[in-house]
Amino acid sequence: MKKIIGIAALSFLTFNAFAGFETPEDQRTKRLNERAVETKNYIDSMVGRTAWYNSNECLTEKIYPDTSNMSYGSAIYSTNGEYKPIIFESGEMLQDTYTDYVTFKIKIGETDEGYIKTDTTMPLKISDNDYIGCFKANKPIKKESTISKSIDDILFGWSYSCKKDKFNGSKSCYLHRANSDLMVGIYNGQHSVYVGRDHYPRSQSVIKIDSNTPIYGYEGSSSTPQKAIEQMKRGKIAYTRYKEWPYDYNQDGEVDLTGFTEKYNEMMEEYKKL
Structure with missing residues (x-):
């Protein structure tokens, strides 16, 4: 009888701990x-x-x-x-x-x-x-x-754009440094290095990386773009020369190659995804 009462009392206390008034x-x-x-x-x-x-x-x-x-x-x-x-x-x-x-x-x-x-x-x-x-x-x-670097990248840094033609499926990417006369591109697997703009007809263009031998081109387009790109990856300064219409005289420029390799590699990865 005591055992039963004890259990009943314990049950009451347990219930009272979780519910009740x-x-x-x-x-x-x-x-x-x-x-x-x-x-x-x-x-x-x-x-x-x-x-x-x-x-x-x-x-x-x-x-x-x-x-x-x-x-x-x-x-x-x-x-x-x-x-x-x-x-x-x-x-x-x-x-x-x-x-x-x-x-x-x-x-x-x-x-x-x-x-x-x-x-x-x-x-x-x-x-x-x-x-x-x-x-x-x-x-x-x-x-x-961080802000300073972002401003430098926007105003003076390398940037690229890529696209795929919706009609013929052609793929292209172009890399350019702001306020410069130099652009690197790839179109359907073919590389290009382009100097200047609005070229004087049938004029010669040239790019020289650091102290390397100048690489010549025709109306801004380099004859050996792969060679120029490889030198740019290892170089510090690219010197450019071309003739801009309508004046038949040289337009010379210098392009800082800082950050070129990183952006070029980014561009190529993006090109592969097109």
């Missing part, structure tokens, strides 16, 4: 406990991880020297515009009615330590996505150098 305080406690588990899992997912931090890029997520000074006007850590590696060493949780606050202790570089505060409504995240926080999983490239 709840006071507002019971419901509040239940929500806090459930949220505490989620917050602990979040802390565990962050502790031990490394991120890259730049104080200039983080206007809201500041690193403070200690937990007693984490408000407006307190000292904050500055990386002087550089990205520094930080390690999340530990985290402490403080529960409030509607959110949990988490304070992480972090190691900055080799010697410095600090603290950063976040909450579960908008928790701190480590991501390379530009729209998600400012703690990066990988060290970003400086924006200035």
Whole structure:
């Protein structure tokens, strides 16, 4: 009889733990406990991880020297515009009615330590996505150098275009450096190296790579394009000469070959896909 009563009592307690009447305080406690588990899992997912931090890029997520000074006007850590590696060493949780606050202790570089505060409504995240926080999983490239390189590529770099004729199936790609008199192409498997524009009728054109022997052509089209391309891959400067209509005198130019090989190889890969 005692055994039966004991089992019945245990069954009642078990049932009561998952269902039954709840006071507002019971419901509040239940929500806090459930949220505490989620917050602990979040802390565990962050502790031990490394991120890259730049104080200039983080206007809201500041690193403070200690937990007693984490408000407006307190000292904050500055990386002087550089990205520094930080390690999340530990985290402490403080529960409030509607959110949990988490304070992480972090190691900055080799010697410095600090603290950063976040909450579960908008928790701190480590991501390379530009729209998600400012703690990066990988060290970003400086924006200035990236922008500068992009501008150089647009204004002065090599670029190519490819197409396949929808009627006869012919394939072609052309590679050109902005503001130059030099173009390299491939049409149905045949390479070409072209110098200048609007050529004087029956005039001679020429290209010379570094100190190599000049390679001649007719009205801009090189007679040995494969030879010229191979020299361009290894060269630094291409010197060009041609005669532009209506003036029967030389037009000389110089073309920087920096980046030519990479773009030429890209173009050839694209050509194969046509």
